[in-house]
Amino acid sequence: MKDTPAQSSPIITLENVEKYYGDYHALRGISAEIGQGEFFSLLGPSGCGKTTLLRTIAGFEALSSGRLTIDGRDMAGVPANKRPTNMVFQSYAIFPHLSVAENVGFGLRRAPLSKAEKARAVGEALEMVGLAGYGARAAHALSGGQRQRVALARALILKPKVLLLDEPLSALDKKLREQMQLELRRLQRQVGITFILVTHDQEEALIMSDRIAVMFEGQIAQLDAPQMLYRRPVTRQVGEFIGVMNFLPARATMTDQDHIEVEASGLGRAVIGPDQVPGGFHPGQTASVGIRPETMSILFAGETTDRRVATGIVEDRAYYGDMTYYEVRLEGVERPMTISMKNLVGRPVLDRGAEARVAWDAGSLVLFA
């Protein structure tokens, strides 16, 4: 399956971008287009090259080969201070010897504006991030959340074409992080600027992004909208990295152009469509099917269904209050699979060792080569 294209005209194009550090191959042939006004995330484990890619866009790292354009201009040889991008650093990089207002107004130093105009711009930027009236404070006396807002205001005051965010929420505690995720999203809609977010937190990427590029080992494994990424991962690696996915060994044969017959151990025979093989069908290879925990359910005593049913034993369970996660070993399968169930009123919680009937649908299978 082809990557999902940007919904708007591209502001950034990457063509076959390569980056070497000595012998280390940090970026391996990255090609992508990032749309005007898009909230775009680079998601991957540490060391996958996502921060390197962000820094090449910012101009802090030179490309080894390939082409990068921003707003139609080739960026080869254009230094960071001449690029229409601004960055929010992971450490926020707030200048500790300057006040909040001096920090936010730093980018305007060279702007041909009067003192009053600059002061007004600083005031507006601070208001935008909810820090109106904080201008006179010393920067080093701010809390983590406030520093992040100052960094945002400072980067947005130059009205860049693209705002680059390097793990901006990783230093915040959970509650503040969740609040800032929504606020960043709101801010991005308000200013209409393209945001490129680097994160290793798949949940954060799913919540905030229009599209996500999942990166492993210097390559983009998949570039898609969050829902597609979750429902139709192109490789097992992507499926495992985003959320929880169960994998079962399977054999697959293509019966005709629109139907693929799958024989998955534990589940049995099923017929699926070509859209359920997002990585492309390769006959003859050892295959596996993936299935998400919440697309299956456990049938309790007396319940009937017209869905497909498999049987197994509850090996373990974890009760989370709103949800229960079961580890169910299906008949004929080595590893137990995870099934999540909402704890609805009157629904019992099964104990270890109980027999479980598992309802599933052919439509929620994903076939991997």
Next chain:
Amino acid sequence: MKTLRVYAILYLCFLYAPIALLPIFAFNDGTIIAFPLRGFTLEWFRELAEIPALHEAVGNSLMIAVFSSLLATVLGICAARAGTRFEFPGKKGILGLIMLPLVLPEIIVAVSLLVVLLQLGLSLGAWSVILGHVLICMPFSIAILNASFQSLDVALEEAAIDLGETRLSSFRLITLPLVMPGIISSLLIAFTISLDEFIIAFFLTGTEPTLPVYLWGQLRFPQKIPVVMALGTLLVVASVILLTLAEYFRRRGAARTGQADSGGFL
């Protein structure tokens, strides 16, 4: 515990009693350095003001100290920045070699410098003393400046560049103000070391003695000793003031960048 306390007090006496004797005899109305004291006088300080050779030596020393501290600090900034920001082959070895004069006997440094300079056929003078003093001040400057640069987030300069500044202007606007306490501290310590230094100055000074070399020469004349005491008193006071200032700036710098105090020379 009690023996430890006695030991500590004895130790401090051993350390500071000789220095405490300086001002006592500097104000004593008698040419012989011995108890009992014979009365209070400012005569020796007045005499200090009337010796042209002494004034020349002070002038030499101040000039040498100013240039040595400036040079050592500028070179120290380069070394500290390179050492904390960049990776290059042989980095550890190079930085280790720069720090070596800290533990090298000064007399060896002085003699080898003297031999090299004479072999090259160069005449000695203030400049050769400056050379030697830069060599021994550098480790102190680098140690102080390293701490300043290490506590700086690398992203700060990048952020300034990202906001439109050049490499040079971001260094001037962001890095320099933040390491300024370290620079002042380095200047003051290097100045103090150079001002007090004797061995290198003695070997390399040529015909224009520095203050410590001049002082040493005066010790041959017993009647001059009270004057030397007066001069020593002034030097001790000046050194203490300079070192206190240096430490003040170092601590202020640590507080300003929000770093924990990681020790220093004082």
